[in-house]
Amino acid sequence: MNTAAGSIPPSEFMDPGIRRDDANAPVLELAGLSKTYGRRGGGVRAVRDVTLSVGPGEVYGFLGPNGAGKSTTIRMLIGLIAPTSGEARLFGEDLRSHPAVLNRVGSLVDGGNFYPFLSGRRNLEVLAKTQGRGADRIDGLLDQVGLARDSKRKVKGYSTGMRQRLGVAAALLGDPDLVILDEPVNGLDVAGIQEMRALIRSLAVDHGKTVFLSSHLLHEVQQVCDRVAIISKGEIVRESSIAELLRQDDGLRIEAVPVEVAEAALASRWAVERDGDALVVRATRAEAPEVVRRLVGAGADLFRLAPEQRNLEEVFLSITQPEADDA
Amino acid sequence: MLEALSAEALKMRGHKATWFLVWLFPIAFTIIMVMMIGAGLFGFEAPDQPKPADWIENTTMIWFVPNNAVGRYLISAFVAVMFAGEYGWNTWKLIVPHRRRASLIAAKYALTLLLFAISFFLTALLLIVLNFADDALTGDKVPAGLTAALLWDTHSKAALAAVAPVLVAVAYASVAAILTRSTIAALVIAIVATTIEQIVVGFGPQLYTKFPSIVWPLYHGLPGHHIANLAEFIREGEGLKRGFPGGRIVDLSWTTSLAILVAWIAALWGATFAAFRRQDIN
Numbered sequence: 001m002n003t004a005a006g007s008i009p010p011s012e013f014m015d016p017g018i019r020r021d022d023a024n025a026p027v028l029e030l031a032g033l034s035k036t037y038g039r040r041g042g043g044v045r046a047v048r049d050v051t052l053s054v055g056p057g058e059v060y061g062f063l064g065p066n067g068a069g070k071s072t073t074i075r076m077l078i079g080l081i082a083p084t085s086g087e088a089r090l091f092g093e094d095l096r097s098h099p100a101v102l103n104r105v106g107s108l109v110d111g112g113n114f115y116p117f118l119s120g121r122r123n124l125e126v127l128a129k130t131q132g133r134g135a136d137r138i139d140g141l142l143d144q145v146g147l148a149r150d151s152k153r154k155v156k157g158y159s160t161g162m163r164q165r166l167g168v169a170a171a172l173l174g175d176p177d178l179v180i181l182d183e184p185v186n187g188l189d190v191a192g193i194q195e196m197r198a199l200i201r202s203l204a205v206d207h208g209k210t211v212f213l214s215s216h217l218l219h220e221v222q223q224v225c226d227r228v229a230i231i232s233k234g235e236i237v238r239e240s241s242i243a244e245l246l247r248q249d250d251g252l253r254i255e256a257v258p259v260e261v262a263e264a265a266l267a268s269r270w271a272v273e274r275d276g277d278a279l280v281v282r283a284t285r286a287e288a289p290e291v292v293r294r295l296v297g298a299g300a301d302l303f304r305l306a307p308e309q310r311n312l313e314e315v316f317l318s319i320t321q322p323e324a325d326d327a
Numbered sequence: 328m329l330e331a332l333s334a335e336a337l338k339m340r341g342h343k344a345t346w347f348l349v350w351l352f353p354i355a356f357t358i359i360m361v362m363m364i365g366a367g368l369f370g371f372e373a374p375d376q377p378k379p380a381d382w383i384e385n386t387t388m389i390w391f392v393p394n395n396a397v398g399r400y401l402i403s404a405f406v407a408v409m410f411a412g413e414y415g416w417n418t419w420k421l422i423v424p425h426r427r428r429a430s431l432i433a434a435k436y437a438l439t440l441l442l443f444a445i446s447f448f449l450t451a452l453l454l455i456v457l458n459f460a461d462d463a464l465t466g467d468k469v470p471a472g473l474t475a476a477l478l479w480d481t482h483s484k485a486a487l488a489a490v491a492p493v494l495v496a497v498a499y500a501s502v503a504a505i506l507t508r509s510t511i512a513a514l515v516i517a518i519v520a521t522t523i524e525q526i527v528v529g530f531g532p533q534l535y536t537k538f539p540s541i542v543w544p545l546y547h548g549l550p551g552h553h554i555a556n557l558a559e560f561i562r563e564g565e566g567l568k569r570g571f572p573g574g575r576i577v578d579l580s581w582t583t584s585l586a587i588l589v590a591w592i593a594a595l596w597g598a599t600f601a602a603f604r605r606q607d608i609n
Contacts (some may be wrong), residue, residue: 075608
């Protein structure tokens with residue numbers, strides 16, 4: 001996976017002097033993107049001032065609880081919804097003034113919506129014609145997503161997972177440079193999820209495509225994404241690389257007795273929390289020897305010291321749960 | 328644009344409701360003609376020797392369908408399915424990112440009119456063939472003086488007179504489909520609009536006695552009278568004169584009627600394009 005492609009600072013977004021033909025120029029940029037439904041006075045702000053940037057070859061995760069604004073943002077990205085304010089740029093082009101840039105984008109929204117009275121293959125043929133392309137890639141894609149045998153069946157007989165896979169084939173039909181996937185593993189079984197994970201990785205690693213995906217399956221996101229943005233109540237509340245996001249919550253988990261003595265020895269230097277009989281110390285891995293010295297110096301017996309690293313799910317909940325509780 | 332039209336045709340080719348509405352007219356008129364032939368064969372219908380104009384008139388029935396309220400309802404049903412179907416299937420999301428919205432709507436209009444043309448021309452052709460078959464089977468003689476030129480002249484005039492009501496019916500249903508995003512709602516609105524228009528044109532003089540200040544502008548403003556007036560000019564060479572109480576007569580030139588119809592069609596079709604261009608597809 002290409003992890004070299006870093007974030008483009010939003011401040012560069014509007015600078016007309018930036019060269020857009022640079023190989024590292026952002027593929028996707030959102031600046032102050034907002035969407036309000038209804039009248040201005042009593043309108044509902046679904047998305048508020050979303051600013052982010054995705055570099056070429058990145059796999060970018062877009063996380064948020066239900067109703068956070070993920071789908072609205074994605075729909076603005078592919079021209080289904082007009083933003084109330086702000087700007088979406090794809091490959092350096094403003095989407096509103098250059099909608100043709102969407103020809104370089106493949107998308108899967110709402111688990112794949114297809115004409116139920118047509119077969120899977122015929123649906124892809126319709127889409128290929130709509131895009132002004134030939135049908136030469138269809139068989140290969142159907143094979144790739146495991147639908148070759150069912151391609152002549154009508155879509156109304158497809159399971160949710162089959163529709164999802166057909167949606168992925170539809171997203172890849174135009175051999176796009178940017179693939180936008182909204183909840184791509186919804187409805188897939190365990191094997192399907194693994195296949196999807198491999199496919200998403202392969203898109204970036206083997207084919208150099210940029211992938212922007214939203215998901216509520218944080219384990220999957222943690223495994224495939226380079227960077228993530230967490231959106232809650234329509235606003236981006238955190239954006240960073242996965243490693244950085246997890247590192248921000250680094251700490252050391254300590255089991256020592258007497259626990260009161262250990263706590264007193266460490267609290268003067270680091271933030272310390274009790275977790276049952278254990279202590280969680282907000283200290284880095286490099287500070288572990290100093291922690292040990294202080295404990296021994298204070299006369300506490302140390303039984304266990306291990307890095308405390310929360311997974312993405314815990315980080316996600318710590319960021320979004322308080323707001324959800326407020327709601 | 329041709330690619331969008333080709334995609335639209337490929338898509339609707341597999342949709343049974345669309346094909347039912349296309350085949351409805353040829354099948355319905357064939358059944359009617361077969362029953363008439365049967366009636367002639369079994370002696371329920373006296374042999375006749377119609378004039379060429381009357382014989383041809385029997386073959387032009389299909390072109391009067393768009394001038395009739397029930398015919399307009401059927402056209403509206405077809406258009407509602409064509410335009411609102413994408414909302415029901417939730418498939419705008421599949422195709423909107425890949426084409427300018429205007430070209431998607433233009434493709435729907437083009438295919439709708441193309442399918443109507445196929446349906447109506449096929450029905451007219453069938454009616455001509457079945458009329459010949461009727462004569463052959465029942466022993467009626469084909470009227471003397473019946474020529475291809477006369478047949479063509481009558482049919483082309485009848486077809487031309489059918490253009491305006493088709494376009495108006497398409498306009499009502501298409502704008503309603505895009506605004507309501509529902510096939511049923513679009514059909515109901517189109518039926519209501521058509522019915523109001525037909526009531527005003529059919530019962531204008533009677534209604535005028537009770538509500539003169541409302542009926543007079545409605546009669547002049549709605550498409551109904553102008554469709555009939557234009558058809559009269561095309562078929563008879565002179566306009567429709569409609570008497571109202573108090574000695575008032577509605578006697579409009581074909582250019583006035585054409586201008587008002589063009590304004591209606593352009594406004595409603597334009598509203599369809601504009602509404603879809605601005606629409607959020609959630």
